[in-house]
Amino acid sequence: MGKTRLEAFSDGVLAIIITIMVLEMKVPHGATLDALWPVLPVFLSYVLSFVYVGIYWNNHHHMLHLVRSVSGGILWANLHLLFWLSLLPFATGWMGENHFAAVPSALYGTVLLMAALAYWILQRSIIRVQGPESALAGALGRDWKGKLSPLIYVAGIVFSACAPGLGMGFYAGAALLWLVPDRRIERVVAQSHD
Amino acid sequence: MGKTRLEAFSDGVLAIIITIMVLEMKVPHGATLDALWPVLPVFLSYVLSFVYVGIYWNNHHHMLHLVRSVSGGILWANLHLLFWLSLLPFATGWMGENHFAAVPSALYGTVLLMAALAYWILQRSIIRVQGPESALAGALGRDWKGKLSPLIYVAGIVFSACAPGLGMGFYAGAALLWLVPDRRIERVVAQSHD
Amino acid sequence: MGKTRLEAFSDGVLAIIITIMVLEMKVPHGATLDALWPVLPVFLSYVLSFVYVGIYWNNHHHMLHLVRSVSGGILWANLHLLFWLSLLPFATGWMGENHFAAVPSALYGTVLLMAALAYWILQRSIIRVQGPESALAGALGRDWKGKLSPLIYVAGIVFSACAPGLGMGFYAGAALLWLVPDRRIERVVAQSHD
Amino acid sequence: MGKTRLEAFSDGVLAIIITIMVLEMKVPHGATLDALWPVLPVFLSYVLSFVYVGIYWNNHHHMLHLVRSVSGGILWANLHLLFWLSLLPFATGWMGENHFAAVPSALYGTVLLMAALAYWILQRSIIRVQGPESALAGALGRDWKGKLSPLIYVAGIVFSACAPGLGMGFYAGAALLWLVPDRRIERVVAQSHD
Numbered sequence: 001m002g003k004t005r006l007e008a009f010s011d012g013v014l015a016i017i018i019t020i021m022v023l024e025m026k027v028p029h030g031a032t033l034d035a036l037w038p039v040l041p042v043f044l045s046y047v048l049s050f051v052y053v054g055i056y057w058n059n060h061h062h063m064l065h066l067v068r069s070v071s072g073g074i075l076w077a078n079l080h081l082l083f084w085l086s087l088l089p090f091a092t093g094w095m096g097e098n099h100f101a102a103v104p105s106a107l108y109g110t111v112l113l114m115a116a117l118a119y120w121i122l123q124r125s126i127i128r129v130q131g132p133e134s135a136l137a138g139a140l141g142r143d144w145k146g147k148l149s150p151l152i153y154v155a156g157i158v159f160s161a162c163a164p165g166l167g168m169g170f171y172a173g174a175a176l177l178w179l180v181p182d183r184r185i186e187r188v189v190a191q192s193h194d
Numbered sequence: 195m196g197k198t199r200l201e202a203f204s205d206g207v208l209a210i211i212i213t214i215m216v217l218e219m220k221v222p223h224g225a226t227l228d229a230l231w232p233v234l235p236v237f238l239s240y241v242l243s244f245v246y247v248g249i250y251w252n253n254h255h256h257m258l259h260l261v262r263s264v265s266g267g268i269l270w271a272n273l274h275l276l277f278w279l280s281l282l283p284f285a286t287g288w289m290g291e292n293h294f295a296a297v298p299s300a301l302y303g304t305v306l307l308m309a310a311l312a313y314w315i316l317q318r319s320i321i322r323v324q325g326p327e328s329a330l331a332g333a334l335g336r337d338w339k340g341k342l343s344p345l346i347y348v349a350g351i352v353f354s355a356c357a358p359g360l361g362m363g364f365y366a367g368a369a370l371l372w373l374v375p376d377r378r379i380e381r382v383v384a385q386s387h388d
Numbered sequence: 389m390g391k392t393r394l395e396a397f398s399d400g401v402l403a404i405i406i407t408i409m410v411l412e413m414k415v416p417h418g419a420t421l422d423a424l425w426p427v428l429p430v431f432l433s434y435v436l437s438f439v440y441v442g443i444y445w446n447n448h449h450h451m452l453h454l455v456r457s458v459s460g461g462i463l464w465a466n467l468h469l470l471f472w473l474s475l476l477p478f479a480t481g482w483m484g485e486n487h488f489a490a491v492p493s494a495l496y497g498t499v500l501l502m503a504a505l506a507y508w509i510l511q512r513s514i515i516r517v518q519g520p521e522s523a524l525a526g527a528l529g530r531d532w533k534g535k536l537s538p539l540i541y542v543a544g545i546v547f548s549a550c551a552p553g554l555g556m557g558f559y560a561g562a563a564l565l566w567l568v569p570d571r572r573i574e575r576v577v578a579q580s581h582d
Numbered sequence: 583m584g585k586t587r588l589e590a591f592s593d594g595v596l597a598i599i600i601t602i603m604v605l606e607m608k609v610p611h612g613a614t615l616d617a618l619w620p621v622l623p624v625f626l627s628y629v630l631s632f633v634y635v636g637i638y639w640n641n642h643h644h645m646l647h648l649v650r651s652v653s654g655g656i657l658w659a660n661l662h663l664l665f666w667l668s669l670l671p672f673a674t675g676w677m678g679e680n681h682f683a684a685v686p687s688a689l690y691g692t693v694l695l696m697a698a699l700a701y702w703i704l705q706r707s708i709i710r711v712q713g714p715e716s717a718l719a720g721a722l723g724r725d726w727k728g729k730l731s732p733l734i735y736v737a738g739i740v741f742s743a744c745a746p747g748l749g750m751g752f753y754a755g756a757a758l759l760w761l762v763p764d765r766r767i768e769r770v771v772a773q774s775h776d
Contacts, residue, residue, distance in 0.1 A: 012594055016210055019599055019668055020214065090216055396589075397639060412609065
């Protein structure tokens, strides 16, 4: 089984998720700057979720680069990842409309946590098919980012209850961690082209 | 006629269906766990529909793998399948918002039944073009899953009237049946690559 | 300029149009068959529009098959076609919710008419680039369908005022005309592969 | 890294943006021409935004034609461009519903300005990777359109406060400027094929 349609389908779903999130920002009724003000928290949540979907698309893009063939298990692990990401617009809208209150922030973190878990399962499925000597396993190395970020999400979920916006701070921090492109895989790809 | 655009268009439509279903989950107004509670039935319906679209995408992906050229009849049989799947978000939202009541559950099952019928017509159209000795006809074999699942949908439609959630149980059971990847086609594909 | 991205972008837009139209069918509040009743006209409009987008996708697919390179003019003629088709969900929803009343039905016909005009302009742009001896010009021949259907749309717009549903009848008739696949182009494609 | 998925993802996001904007045009309740009247300003905003997304898709298409490989920086510069364009539906709806009032028109211009800036950053990222002797740098030349249009957006933002619709006039003027296809790049592409 080739990976072309898996990539095309994932790109499609991620493109739709990243774009329909903006529909959660309801057009305000007034025409003044004041009318725009209540939209601000939803906008901030949107920015964070946009960055997260961008990170997932980016990492997915890099990871699939090292995949040659796709098994049924990989197809379902990929759909499982897309499922959790598809809940981001809902979680984003709820967190934004409630100004980063405790429960919505915790739910947002839970969605991030489950997506991270699903990404890890997808990675494992690929490595299981390719074998432990695979390019992906080598490229990941010790994968400290993949191990650290779930801990940050858990911390964000826990601290969401303390103060509005605190959870959001943790999630934004974990996003910054990933914004640095995954040089590990880029290096391996570059070597394999030598 | 090549099959590339047929695949691309189908992937696009399926990706949009699977993602806009989440828009039926309306962001609740309160910020408590209680406010999330009424969303739960819609969420459960969403999970089931997500799995169904995933199954259709998966099987479609496998089936198209055995198709070389595409006739006008196949194009329209494919659009017919996409039509019934496009009604899933509506049926999902209605069933979820009414907590798996009789009529909405029966409508949901009807959409599943019509989609199964449309898939079967698409299969027939492909085999008619390829001939009875085709790879697809061979791969399908006796196709007991394809024959059993419409019966389960009919049972689900009938039993929807008995108790809320009973129909849903049937539909979930049929989904489990399909979650096992279609090894018949994978085997044939593997052999044809030998 | 290659045509790959033109096809991909058109497929994307058409896939989204065909799928978001279903969002105009609002989930009813009751859980009975009666509650479903008012959705019926919107559903019927949806079926017609689904068929029309399917026809356009099909014909577009066939036409682009005979195109080798794409100029700036063709890109804009294609966007112009997509613009009119993007108004279909709005026109569909308005016509359906008002039970095929005069003005909404006339607007629906106008959108169909403008889309037909835009398709004709796109055809002309391609033939202008390829020359009058081109495969597309040959495949179209006298193009009686392309000349007849705008007349039917005009008749539908005019007769919409007479009785609710009459315009819809004309539009459905024109759709039936196109449901027969465009054998002209299929024949030329088949010959060029000989 | 290849550019295929970057193109596919961008096409997907742009196709969705251009299509969901039409969802801001709410189906009116009455069935008369009068009921359609209030939708007109939203429709005019939609036309302008459709043209802008078309321009961006067109220019993006031309620019990517001169790109061979894609770095992590280019991926993020591209996502940054898509982010600002994803705000167009919101800004379009707000401006249209408020009949081109001062603040919404200024916001619309700001989104255009930021998108222009993001496009310029993307151009710079590509040239930085390719070197100053690159085909893209040569094709852009003095890039007077790219330098003039941000000034027009700023003028539109400033003059939005003077009279409703004045800002819209500036933005429409800048769009006209770009509707002429980018012959610079077409010429370079044509030469490189010689």
